[in-house]
Amino acid sequence: MILINGKQATTIEATDRGLHYGDGLFETIEIINEQPVFLTQHLLRLEAGCFVLKIPLPKKALLIDEVMQLCKNITHGVIKIMLTRGSGGRGYRQPEVIDSTRYIALHPYPNYPESCQEQGIVARFCATRLGLNPLLAGIKHNNRLEQVLARAEWQDDYQEGLMLNIKGEVIEGTMTNLFVVKNQEVLTSHITDCGVKGIIRQLLLEPSRSLKYQIKETILSKEDVFHADELFVTNSVIGLWPIAQLEGKAYPVGKVTKQVMAYLEMLKKQNLKTC
Amino acid sequence: MILINGKQATTIEATDRGLHYGDGLFETIEIINEQPVFLTQHLLRLEAGCFVLKIPLPKKALLIDEVMQLCKNITHGVIKIMLTRGSGGRGYRQPEVIDSTRYIALHPYPNYPESCQEQGIVARFCATRLGLNPLLAGIKHNNRLEQVLARAEWQDDYQEGLMLNIKGEVIEGTMTNLFVVKNQEVLTSHITDCGVKGIIRQLLLEPSRSLKYQIKETILSKEDVFHADELFVTNSVIGLWPIAQLEGKAYPVGKVTKQVMAYLEMLKKQNLKTC
Numbered sequence: 001m002i003l004i005n006g007k008q009a010t011t012i013e014a015t016d017r018g019l020h021y022g023d024g025l026f027e028t029i030e031i032i033n034e035q036p037v038f039l040t041q042h043l044l045r046l047e048a049g050c051f052v053l054k055i056p057l058p059k060k061a062l063l064i065d066e067v068m069q070l071c072k073n074i075t076h077g078v079i080k081i082m083l084t085r086g087s088g089g090r091g092y093r094q095p096e097v098i099d100s101t102r103y104i105a106l107h108p109y110p111n112y113p114e115s116c117q118e119q120g121i122v123a124r125f126c127a128t129r130l131g132l133n134p135l136l137a138g139i140k141h142n143n144r145l146e147q148v149l150a151r152a153e154w155q156d157d158y159q160e161g162l163m164l165n166i167k168g169e170v171i172e173g174t175m176t177n178l179f180v181v182k183n184q185e186v187l188t189s190h191i192t193d194c195g196v197k198g199i200i201r202q203l204l205l206e207p208s209r210s211l212k213y214q215i216k217e218t219i220l221s222k223e224d225v226f227h228a229d230e231l232f233v234t235n236s237v238i239g240l241w242p243i244a245q246l247e248g249k250a251y252p253v254g255k256v257t258k259q260v261m262a263y264l265e266m267l268k269k270q271n272l273k274t275c
Numbered sequence: 276m277i278l279i280n281g282k283q284a285t286t287i288e289a290t291d292r293g294l295h296y297g298d299g300l301f302e303t304i305e306i307i308n309e310q311p312v313f314l315t316q317h318l319l320r321l322e323a324g325c326f327v328l329k330i331p332l333p334k335k336a337l338l339i340d341e342v343m344q345l346c347k348n349i350t351h352g353v354i355k356i357m358l359t360r361g362s363g364g365r366g367y368r369q370p371e372v373i374d375s376t377r378y379i380a381l382h383p384y385p386n387y388p389e390s391c392q393e394q395g396i397v398a399r400f401c402a403t404r405l406g407l408n409p410l411l412a413g414i415k416h417n418n419r420l421e422q423v424l425a426r427a428e429w430q431d432d433y434q435e436g437l438m439l440n441i442k443g444e445v446i447e448g449t450m451t452n453l454f455v456v457k458n459q460e461v462l463t464s465h466i467t468d469c470g471v472k473g474i475i476r477q478l479l480l481e482p483s484r485s486l487k488y489q490i491k492e493t494i495l496s497k498e499d500v501f502h503a504d505e506l507f508v509t510n511s512v513i514g515l516w517p518i519a520q521l522e523g524k525a526y527p528v529g530k531v532t533k534q535v536m537a538y539l540e541m542l543k544k545q546n547l548k549t550c
Contacts, residue, residue, distance in 0.1 A: 002289050011286035012294060014277050014378065019287060020357070021419035022297025053420065054427060082295070085423070090385065092419060092426040092449055103289065110365065131469075132441060133406025136420060143418035144296035144367060145328065145411060148360070151367040152329060166407060174367055194406075 002105040003066050016101055018084030021092065022142035024101075025049040025084075029067070030109070030237050031077040035272050036067055038236065041199045046083065049139035055085050055100050063102065070106040078107040078237055084142070112159075112238060117261075120244025120253050121159035123233070125222070126150040126174065130165040130194040138197040150174045159241065160233055162225065165194050170220040176233035176241070177201040179215070180225055181256045186215040187224070200234035203267055204260065211263045213256060230254035232261075240264055277380040278341050291376055293359030296367065297417035299376075300324040300359075304342070305384070305512050306352040310547050311342055313511065316474045321358065324414035330360050330375050338377065345381040353382040353512055359417070387434075387513060392536075395519025395528050396434035398508070400497070401425040401449065405440040405469040413472040425449045434516065435508055437500070440469050445495040451508035451516070452476040454490070455500055456531045461490040462499070475509035478542055479535065486538045488531060505529035507536075515539055 002009055017023035027042040036042070043060055050057040067079055082103035088095030128150035136143065150163055151174045160173040171189045172178050177198040180187045188205075191197050204215045225231065231243035231251050240261045242253040277284055292298035302317040311317070318335055325332040342354055357378040363370030403425035411418065425438055426449045435448040446464045447453050452473040455462045463480075466472050479490050500506065506518035506526050515536045517528040 004289060010289055012289045012291075014279060014285055014287045014380075016287075016294065017423070019291065019294045019299075019359070020301070020417065021423050022417055023420060023423050024294075026295070053424065084294070092422040094423065094427055105289075128410065131406050131408025131411070133408075133421070134441065135403065135424070136406070141420055142295065142297055143420045145298060145416055145418045146408070147367040148292070148296050148298050148369065149328065149410070152369055166409065 001070060002103065003070065005102050006066060012101065012103070013087050015087040016084055017086060017089065017094070018082070018101065018142055022144070023053070023085040024082055024142040025053065025055065026080060026082040026140055026142060028236055029079045029081070031071050031074050031079055032272060034071045034074055036071060036079055037268055038199050038203070038271055039064065039067065041203065042081070042236070045140060045197070045199060046081065049141060050083065052135070052139050053085070053141065055083060056098055058083070058100065058102055066102065066104045070104060074106065076109040078109055080105045080107065082142070110237065116159055116241045117239065120242035120251070122157070122245045123160045123162060123173070123243045124154065124158045124247055126153050126161040126163050128153065128163065130163050130171055132166060132193040134193050137194050138191050140196050147174045162246070164222065168221070170222055170225050171195040173233045176235045176238070178220070178225070179204070179232050179234065179260070180220060180228045181230035181254065182224070182228055184213065184256065186213045186256060186260065187218050187220060188215060189220045190217040198234060199236045200239070200264065204234070204264070208263070210266065212259060230257045232257045239268070276345060277378065278345065280377050281341060287376065287378070288362050290362040291359055292361060292364065292369070293357065293376065293417055297419070298328070298360040299357055299417040300328065300330065301355060301357040301415055301417060303511055304354045304356070306346050306349050306354055307547060309346045309349055311346060311354055312543055313474050313478070313546055314339065314342065316478065317356070317511070320415060320472070320474060321356065324416060325358065327410070327414050328360070328416065330358060331373055333358070333375065333377055341377065341379045345379060349381065351384040353384055355380045355382065357417070385512065391434055391516045392514065395517035395526070397432070397520045398435045398437060398448070398518045399429065399433045399522055401428050401436040401438050403428065403438065405438050405446050407441060407468040409468050412469050413466050415471050422449045437521070439497065443496070445497055445500050446470040448508045451510045451513065453495070453500070454479070454507050454509065454535070455495060455503045456505035456529065457499070457503050459488065459531065461488045461531060461535065462493050462495060463490060464495045465492040473509060474511045475514070475539065479509070479539070483538070485541065487534060505532045507532045514543070
């Protein structure tokens with residue numbers, strides 16, 4: 001089911017700037033027992049994206065109300081919130097008054113095998129590189145051709161592909177953030193020139209007494225990734241998947257990964273309780 | 276009027292990947308006396324874009340037929356062709372069979388004052404920088420947030436803004452390619468890391484006996500642009516606009532600019548004759 005500006009719909013104005021320029025932002029949120037997980041964090045990132053793109057954010061109460069409408073009777077699912085600059089303007093020039101389009105859609109939870117979380121996934125390096133654009137780095141905007149092209153490199157033989165930027169730094173997966181465990185340290189790529197600041201990534205970066213390891217942002221080379229003790233990826237829908245194999249090399253689902261996984265489960269439970 | 280997959284429509288599927296990821300390409304074509312100008316060149320660039328993005332190109336005869344339907348009785352107008360990867364797939368992953376969406380729209384010719392062509396325009400440098408992405412450079416894809424943000428920097432006080440990339444090279448205008456005349460040489464930025472290979476730009480780069488000046492691709496600095504003898508910008512809708520003023524400095528509508536303008540007019544006439 002899709003709500004567009006609050007009304008059930010299957011189509012959108014053909015003049016929408018989201019369609020013409022990728023002029024919008026989105027969030028993908030897990031639903032558990034009618035509750036959107038980490039909704040506050042998702043709405044904060046949407047707000048940050050709106051600030052960068054100068055798209056007016058609708059009232060949060062309205063967004064929450066529409067999200068909750070779609071969550072009704074859903075035990076496990078996914079909500080996508082998308083916000084575009086709406087229609088109007090001339091060419092790239094935006095209209096004087098921006099009437100943004102709210103798109104909120106409910107999807108079934110993807111049928112990922114349980115083994116992804118338990119035994120880990122098989123991953124690869126993508127040939128498609130991320131470009132550099134500091135202005136757009138971090139936010140979850142609709143200009144996603146790089147991810148589409150990277151994901152088109154393989155079919156079912158891998159569960160995720162890791163992307164380097166054009167400088168050769170390893171940044172993230174096509175749909176996840178990457179974490180490298182080395183000598184009891186947990187590292188993830190800085191998101192400065194490219195990449196998305198995933199909600200789970202940001203939660204893990206927050207200092208916490210419950211997590212033994214402080215997770216650090218750094219520059220990651222392909223070597224760093226290859227020589228990791230453990231590897232895992234995160235996003236809001238999958239949670240955390242260990243990488244069991246990367247380009248043929250095996251990695252254990254190790255102690256650190258399991259602790260981070262347990263920590264995330266705890267955060268999720270806490271979040272659902274306080275909803 | 277808009278034709279979507281050959282049928283008159285005002286809306287598009289809300290699941291279209293053009294909307295969600297900017298997963299598409301477009302062309303903007305001037306119509307004169309029912310004839311789309313440089314249609315062959317536009318379709319060739321669309322084809323090149325389809326090759327990069329791996330979107331299947333519909334039969335050209337079909338596209339031409341639909342364009343010609345919209346051109347009927349139009350003395351002066353603009354056609355936008357857009358092609359997206361259509362609906363389907365899961366997240367960034369494209370569907371196994373891509374059923375692309377054809378969008379063809381007719382717009383009135385913009386009411387640009389004649390002075391733009393005759394006396395030249397007032398231009399500025401944009402603060403928004405172009406990111407670097409060699410993979411997507413050249414083609415006219417739908418990931419256009421940089422242009423949207425650059426164009427949002429001013430209202431009516433300028434007719435065009437020039438964009439640097441993050442390395443500090445001057446690449447193009449928000450909707451045009453830039454040409455720098457210096458000591459009887461005509462230079463335009465290489466399009467390697469970013470920027471669009473405009474149809475008019477490409478026509479001017481083709482060696483010709485009718486044009487005295489061979490136009491060269493190079494790296495342009497802000498200094499090169501400031502110290503130019505003449506400056507002009509081009510695109511398929513405006514043709515050529517001289518820059519009369521850039522950041523307060525005046526530039527003449529000089530001999531070289533006028534010759535290039537006359538050459539373009541000749542190419543356009545030739546093209547319309549052979550349609």
